[in-house]
Each structure stands twice: as structure tokens, then as C-alpha cells.
Amino acid sequence: MKRRTFLAGTAATAGLAASGAAFAADVTKAAYIYVGPVGDMGYNYQHDLGRKEMEKALGAKVKASIVENVPEGADAERVLTQLALSGNNIIFATSFGYMDAVLNVAKKFPKVKFEHATGYKRADNVATYSARFYEGRAVIGTIAGRMTKTNKIGYIASFPIPEVIQGINAAYIHAKKVNPKVEFKIVWVSTWADPAKEADAANALIEQGVDVIMQHTDTTAAMTVAEKKGVFAFGQSSNMAAAGPKAQLTAIVDEWGPYYTDRVKAVMDGTWKSMDTWGGIAAGMVTFAPFNKDMPEAVAKEANDLIATIKSGAYKPFTGPLNKQDGSVWLKDGEVADDGVIAGLNFYVQGIVGDIPK
Amino acid sequence: MDLSAINPLVLIASLMVSATPILLAAIGELVVEKSGVLNLGVEGMMIVGAICGFATAVETGSPLLGFIAAAAGSALLSLIFAVLTQFLLANQVATGLALTLFGLGFSAMLGQGYVGLKPPSTPTLHIPVLSDLPVVGTMLFSHDLMVYVSLALVAAVWATLKYTRVGLILRAVGENHDAAHALGYKVIRIRILAIMFGGACAGLGGAYLSLVRVPQWTEGMTAGAGWIALAIVVFGSWKPWRVLLGAYLFGGISVLQLNLQAAGLKVPVQYLSMSPYLITILVLVIMSANRSRAALSAPASLGRSFHASH
The missing domain is CATH 3.40.50.2300 (Response regulator)
Incomplete structure (x- = not known):
């Protein structure tokens, strides 16, 4: 032409x-x-x-x-x-x-x-x-900390972007708060959706004693594995109860x-x-799937209370005292992280083992 | 770091599961390439197998029928490739790539109604005595049927190629199709059968993914496994046992690197993520380092179209 x-x-x-x-x-x-x-x-x-x-x-x-x-x-x-x-x-x-x-x-x-x-x-x-997915992560972190028996929580992470790191930190902080013995095992799969890899990661975590799995990837593969192996997991973005009716404790549902x-x-x-x-939760953009029937009432109540305080604005998930992974001070007692820092979050809080891929 | 958290027995058991889809697809592609045909559509055939197997297993409630349907569906798909390249003499590379693209789209369409469903579970075999052995029992003898089928296929392909007349004819067609034709062998027919065998194997591999390894249907769930299978055939220099080694190495290191991450190994994640690819290629290349012998192992007519009037 x-x-x-x-x-x-x-x-x-x-x-x-x-x-x-x-x-x-x-x-x-x-x-x-x-x-x-x-x-x-x-x-x-x-x-x-x-x-x-x-x-x-x-x-x-x-x-x-x-x-x-x-x-x-x-x-x-x-x-x-x-x-x-x-x-x-x-x-x-x-x-x-x-x-x-x-x-x-x-x-x-x-x-x-x-x-x-x-x-x-x-x-x-x-x-x-x-x-503000991390508000949801704070809630599931609390539930995970209460529900784990082995004190090992697995986390399937996708890419080291602020959104994912916020999630890991928020979940860890709140799991630790209710269960000081809790330990996070984080696996980076470098994909948003590869069912085989997500399933392998879930298997690897379960083999190492993890009994509650969180994921920041998109498919239901990990939930399927959790159901099969009889451990708990949280749905990501959507209610994944169909893939794991017994396994899903709740899910963070994006609206x-x-x-x-x-x-x-x-x-x-x-x-x-x-x-x-x-x-976040207050705006109705972050909601939750119905809680698992096997979740003790006390745990469900604690989770609902946390949801309520976040919703009312009385509590922010990133509130000091919090240290960075290297032990330096991030937030002083009562200090609340500002949105700019949260939006660009690129470090773990103290207690998380491992490095963020660079 | 707590390496003691990694249980080598469980690790070997999961590497076998993780490697089986690639192994099945690779052993099929090996036969195809031995017959002198390069089919780059493995990924497409795998994913069509994944959905055919999944849909059939869900509808009938039988994983076995699922696997059979997967093999049949993918063999049928490979027939498109066979007709295009063997009768219409289309370029094999381009046709293979098109087959992959077609397979990915076609499977997505077939799978529309199957998202979020659960397939019937594939039982693990309980072999008397063997499964109850300590150590090896959990490691090697507590799998589902398909793991053993894949191993048996490798042995069968090896024995057929090496010791039987059929194998000799197949290799002859792949090495020099003109000579094979002059001897009176039906080059096109043999190649079509080989292509369909490759399709069926890829289909089984795909179905293993959607019925056992994950088990669920998600669009694009093969996520490149077909390409890995193709690479393993080449790096395994077209030898069945090396293909087995390559597939298990790749599957094993894929699983191991996730375990190492979970155990908190102090190595940057990027290196762990690339390790399955690097190590598999490295090991297979070193094994095939003898150049004169390596050159011999590639079928001489690989990728060339055959027409009887030549």
C-alpha cells in the first residue's frame, strides 16, 4: 500500500x-x-x-x-x-x-x-x-496466628512490588501480635498465574510443616492443594470456597x-x-468471604472486631511501635505510617526471615 | 536456614509428580522427532489434553476415561498438524507454532464451563508389599498409575527404538526419508502415526496437570511446560533415558528451589528461580559434549518435508 x-x-x-x-x-x-x-x-x-x-x-x-x-x-x-x-x-x-x-x-x-x-x-x-488489600491481610494474619498449630504460616508471593510487601508485613505483624511464636515461610513464585507452580509451592510449604497458607497469586491452585492435604488457606481476591470448602478460612474479596x-x-x-x-475496608473495596464453620467463635469475634476498628478508622494496620527487619525504628509507639511510605513499601518488618528479591 | 525441614523422601515423591507432565510430553515429542518431524505444537496439544481430560473426568466421574479422552483429543489435534505438514507440505515450524496458539485459544473456549470445578480424584496405587516398604515405599511406590505409565513409556520407547524392527523403520524414516521411501516404507504414514503418538503423549501430560498435579482447570495452565518438554528432547540428544533424566532434573530442581525458599536458604530468589533451567541445560549439554556423537543423535531429516516425487 x-x-x-x-x-x-x-x-x-x-x-x-x-x-x-x-x-x-x-x-x-x-x-x-x-x-x-x-x-x-x-x-x-x-x-x-x-x-x-x-x-x-x-x-x-x-x-x-x-x-x-x-x-x-x-x-x-x-x-x-x-x-x-x-x-x-x-x-x-x-x-x-x-x-x-x-x-x-x-x-x-x-x-x-x-x-x-x-x-x-x-x-x-x-x-x-x-x-488497601493490606487491611484485609491484617485480618487474615490475625486469624492465621490463632489457627496455626505448627506456628508455621506459608506465604506464596508473586512479585516484590509494594502491594505484595504490604500484604506480607501486615499479615506478619498481626499474626505475631496474637501468637508470638509464629514464623512465616515465604516463597516467591515470580508469576501471577501458573497453577502448577503455585501448587508446587503450596506442597513445598506443607511438606515443611506449614498448616496455614496465604497467597498473593491469582489462581485457586494453592487452595486446591490445601484442601487435599487438609490444611487451612485463605482465598485471594475472590471467594475461593468452591476450590477448598474445608480449607478456606475466609478470603479477601475485592469489590x-x-x-x-x-x-x-x-x-x-x-x-x-x-x-x-x-x-479499604471502610470504602467497601476490601470485603471478606464468610468465615469457615470450623473457626472457633473467639477467633471469628476477634477478626470481626479488628474489621470493625479498621472500618471506623480507629485502628490502622501499620501503627507503631514497629521496627524494620534490620532492627532500626520504622514507627515509634503510636505513630501511624503515612500513605506515601505504605504505597512505596520496600522492606520487611522485624522478625520476618529472608530477603525481598531485588 | 533450616535444611532439616526438607524431607528428601517427600521431595523425591513430589519431584516425580512435578516431572511427569513434562516427561510424558517429551517422550512423545522424542518419537515425533525421531521420525524426522519437528512439532512445536507440544504446548498447544498439552493444554487441549488438559481440558479434554478434565472435562471428560468431570462429566463421567472417571479419571481413567479422562486420561483416555485427553490422549484421543490431543492425537486428533495433532492430526491437523499432520495433514498440514505431511500432505500439504506446510512449513513444520510455522505450523507447530500455529498449533500452539490454536490449542491455547481452543482449550480456553472448551474450558469455559469448567472453571472452578473439581475433578474426581485420581487414586494412588497401593502396590502390595512394595508400597509398604519403609523409605522406598513412600518415595517410589505410593504414586498414581500415570507416574508408572510415564516410566513404562520411556522404557518402551527406548526398547522399541533400539531393538525392534518398527523402531529401526522409524529411525530410518527420520534419518533419510528418501532412502526409506526407496526401500518401500510409507514415509508419510509412519510420520503421521508418530505425530499422533506424540499428540497422545502430550495430551496425557496435560491431563496429568489438570487431573492430578493441580487438580483444576485454569486457562493457560500449562504455562510453558510444552516448551520445556521440547527443550529437554533436544538437550537430551534424542535419547529416552536422558529425556527421563532431564525431566526429573527439571522437575526436581523446580520443587527443590521452592523448598529451599521455604526453608530460608540465603541465596537470592532470582538464582533459585532460574536454577531449574540452568542446571538442566548444563547437565544435558555436558553429557552430550562429545560433538561428533551429539551430531549423530539428531535425526538427519528433522524438520524436512517429504514428497514422493523428490
């Missing part, structure tokens, strides 16, 4: 797109990209539930599309560009690793709104949003629906602004 015909063709397409937009001005197009399959029954599944809730709330005024299994990196940029070109008004990029791709593409399409989950870089048309509805509505109303949203 000659360059001139190509340009003419592009212009014609652009013109068509413009006229199409004029006709369909009352329909807002929203797109979502996911790092894994929506069938992971975890993180991506939960985002897609949020998308469906948003569609239900806004009805015919919105048209949403999704792209699954988009790798973080160059591919993400290609997919985002494609979505922007195809006339989407707002695009949700739901994984941390899409960060730079989102900013690059957003620069080229100033009229399209972008929303990046769990990231920290913003622009005029790029907003960020995340949930994205209200947020997605608000943001798409803001685009419709023309009130959309770039901002950072970081909601």
Missing part, C-alpha cells in the same frame, strides 16, 4: 469514527484489560465481576469490552493503543505491570481516559486506583463494582478527573 493511499484511508477511517461517535454520543465505551483469564476465580475474575456490576448499573448507556491474558510489557501497549483507536472513552488497565504502557499510550490519546489499578504514576488523563460505576458515570457526566483512589 502506498503511503498516500494509506493516509487517505486512515483519514477516512478517522472521519468515520468521528461521525460514528457523533451518532453514538449517548453510549459510553469502556474497555478493560486483564493480565490473566477472567476464569482464574481470583483477581481477574473479581475485576470482571466489577465490570459486570457497572454494566448492570448503567444499563444501555454503556458498552464495555474486555481483553484477557494481556502480558505486562510491549503487548500491553499494543492492546491499549488498539482499544484507544477503536473509540473507547475510558480504559481500565488492571495490573501493576501495565503502568508505563498506560502512560505511553495515554500521552498519544489525550481525550481517552485511562485508569490504572495498583499503580502510582498519574497524568491528566490517567487516574490510579487500588484497594470493584461501585468504583467502576462511579468512574464510568463520571465520564458520561463530563466530571471525570485524574485522581488517586485508595479505598
Whole structure:
């Protein structure tokens, strides 16, 4: 194709797109990209539930599309560009690793709104949003500390990003608080979704005496193994009770629906602004699956009390006195970590054994 | 660090489980490549096997039927590859890659209704006397049937290739298809059968993943296992026992590195994560270091299309 015909063709397409937009001005197009399959029954599944809730709330005024299994990196940029070109008004990029791709593409399409989950870089048309998962981790840490008999808790970690490190610290601090003898065994699998590897990691942990497993990966593989081996585990992002009806103590469930509805509505109303949203238990973004029937009432009560104090704002999970892993002081007695430090958290608290991969 | 937390007996038992999918796929691909065909679609055939096996096992309640369906489904898929490369003489590399992409997408479609379900559990065999032996009993004789099937397959492939007429013909086709054709052997037919055998094995490997090792269905759950199987065939210089060694080495170190992490070994995680790949390649390359002999082990007609008019 000659360059001139190509340009003419592009212009014609652009013109068509413009006229199409004029006709369909009352329909807002929203797109979502996911790092894994929506069938992971975890993180991506939960985002897609949020998308469906948003569609239900806004009805015919919105048209949403999704792209699954988009790798973080160059591919993400290609997919985002494609979505922007195809006339989407707002695009949700739901994984941390899409960060730079989102900013690059957003620069080229100033009229399209972008929303990046769990990231920290913003622009005029790029907003960020995340949930304070670590508040949920504080709760499951408390439960884990009470429920473990071997005092060994296993943690399947994905990548050393602040969100994951917040989770490990919050869980450890609160497990330790109720059970000083508790010990964390952390395994990094370097993947968000690889069922075989997650299952192997769960097996390795159980073989070494772990009887409560936490995970920060997306699939239900570890829960399946926990059920088979008769140990406890916590669901991640989604209620994973189907994979482990006896094993699941509870799950941290991400609720994205209200947020997605608000943001798409803001685009419709023309009130959309770039901002950072970081909601936790209080905002209803972090919720819990029903507690396991085998959980003693006292433990359930303790967990519910903690949820209530976090919800009311009376208690923040990162409250001093807390030391860093090397023994230096992080937070003095009663001091509360500020959001900036939490958002960029890159160290373990005192007592956790092992190094964070760099 | 507490290395005593790692129980070597349990470790060996889990490495056998962890290596079985790769071993099954690799031994099938070895036969395919011995016949002179390079099928890069192992990953695609594995994942189709994973869902075919899973769906059948869930529907019928029988893991055995699941494994049979997995083998049949993947063999059928490999038939597409066979028709394209053997009759239509399509490029094997490109067709194989396409088969992987197709398999990944196709399995995702088939698996839509099976997400979040649990398959019937595959029983572990209890072999009288052997399973009750101390030490070796838990280590070697407390697995499910497929672990032993995979080992038997390795032995069978080795014996067939080395000692039987069928094996000789297969190798002849792979070494020099023109000569084999001149001798009156049906090159295309033999290759198609080999491709289907490879497909069936890959399917079994995939089903082992979705029925035993994890056991659940998740889209894209093979996560590159097919590519590892392909690499092990090459680095194992097309020898069945080396393929077994390679698969167990890879599976073993994959499991070991997770155990070492859990035990708190003071080695950066990145080195542990890459160790299965590095060590497997290193060991197999060193074993095949004798260059003149290594060159001999690659089938001479590997990846070349055959047409009778040549």
C-alpha cells in the first residue's frame, strides 16, 4: 500500500469514527484489560465481576469490552493503543505491570481516559486506583496466628512490588501480635498465574510443616492443594470456597463494582478527573468471604472486631511501635505510617526471615 | 536456614509428580522427532489434553476415561498438524507454532464451563508389599498409575527404538526419508502415526496437570511446560533415558528451589528461580559434549518435508 493511499484511508477511517461517535454520543465505551483469564476465580475474575456490576448499573448507556491474558510489557501497549483507536472513552488497565504502557499510550490519546489499578504514576488523563488489600491481610494474619498449630504460616508471593510487601508485613505483624511464636515461610513464585507452580509451592510449604497458607497469586491452585492435604488457606481476591470448602478460612474479596460505576458515570457526566483512589475496608473495596464453620467463635469475634476498628478508622494496620527487619525504628509507639511510605513499601518488618528479591 | 525441614523422601515423591507432565510430553515429542518431524505444537496439544481430560473426568466421574479422552483429543489435534505438514507440505515450524496458539485459544473456549470445578480424584496405587516398604515405599511406590505409565513409556520407547524392527523403520524414516521411501516404507504414514503418538503423549501430560498435579482447570495452565518438554528432547540428544533424566532434573530442581525458599536458604530468589533451567541445560549439554556423537543423535531429516516425487 502506498503511503498516500494509506493516509487517505486512515483519514477516512478517522472521519468515520468521528461521525460514528457523533451518532453514538449517548453510549459510553469502556474497555478493560486483564493480565490473566477472567476464569482464574481470583483477581481477574473479581475485576470482571466489577465490570459486570457497572454494566448492570448503567444499563444501555454503556458498552464495555474486555481483553484477557494481556502480558505486562510491549503487548500491553499494543492492546491499549488498539482499544484507544477503536473509540473507547475510558480504559481500565488492571495490573501493576501495565503502568508505563498506560502512560505511553495515554500521552498519544489525550481525550481517552485511562485508569490504572495498583499503580502510582498519574497524568491528566490517567487516574490510579487500588484497594488497601493490606487491611484485609491484617485480618487474615490475625486469624492465621490463632489457627496455626505448627506456628508455621506459608506465604506464596508473586512479585516484590509494594502491594505484595504490604500484604506480607501486615499479615506478619498481626499474626505475631496474637501468637508470638509464629514464623512465616515465604516463597516467591515470580508469576501471577501458573497453577502448577503455585501448587508446587503450596506442597513445598506443607511438606515443611506449614498448616496455614496465604497467597498473593491469582489462581485457586494453592487452595486446591490445601484442601487435599487438609490444611487451612485463605482465598485471594475472590471467594475461593468452591476450590477448598474445608480449607478456606475466609478470603479477601475485592469489590470493584461501585468504583467502576462511579468512574464510568463520571465520564458520561463530563466530571471525570485524574485522581488517586485508595479505598479499604471502610470504602467497601476490601470485603471478606464468610468465615469457615470450623473457626472457633473467639477467633471469628476477634477478626470481626479488628474489621470493625479498621472500618471506623480507629485502628490502622501499620501503627507503631514497629521496627524494620534490620532492627532500626520504622514507627515509634503510636505513630501511624503515612500513605506515601505504605504505597512505596520496600522492606520487611522485624522478625520476618529472608530477603525481598531485588 | 533450616535444611532439616526438607524431607528428601517427600521431595523425591513430589519431584516425580512435578516431572511427569513434562516427561510424558517429551517422550512423545522424542518419537515425533525421531521420525524426522519437528512439532512445536507440544504446548498447544498439552493444554487441549488438559481440558479434554478434565472435562471428560468431570462429566463421567472417571479419571481413567479422562486420561483416555485427553490422549484421543490431543492425537486428533495433532492430526491437523499432520495433514498440514505431511500432505500439504506446510512449513513444520510455522505450523507447530500455529498449533500452539490454536490449542491455547481452543482449550480456553472448551474450558469455559469448567472453571472452578473439581475433578474426581485420581487414586494412588497401593502396590502390595512394595508400597509398604519403609523409605522406598513412600518415595517410589505410593504414586498414581500415570507416574508408572510415564516410566513404562520411556522404557518402551527406548526398547522399541533400539531393538525392534518398527523402531529401526522409524529411525530410518527420520534419518533419510528418501532412502526409506526407496526401500518401500510409507514415509508419510509412519510420520503421521508418530505425530499422533506424540499428540497422545502430550495430551496425557496435560491431563496429568489438570487431573492430578493441580487438580483444576485454569486457562493457560500449562504455562510453558510444552516448551520445556521440547527443550529437554533436544538437550537430551534424542535419547529416552536422558529425556527421563532431564525431566526429573527439571522437575526436581523446580520443587527443590521452592523448598529451599521455604526453608530460608540465603541465596537470592532470582538464582533459585532460574536454577531449574540452568542446571538442566548444563547437565544435558555436558553429557552430550562429545560433538561428533551429539551430531549423530539428531535425526538427519528433522524438520524436512517429504514428497514422493523428490
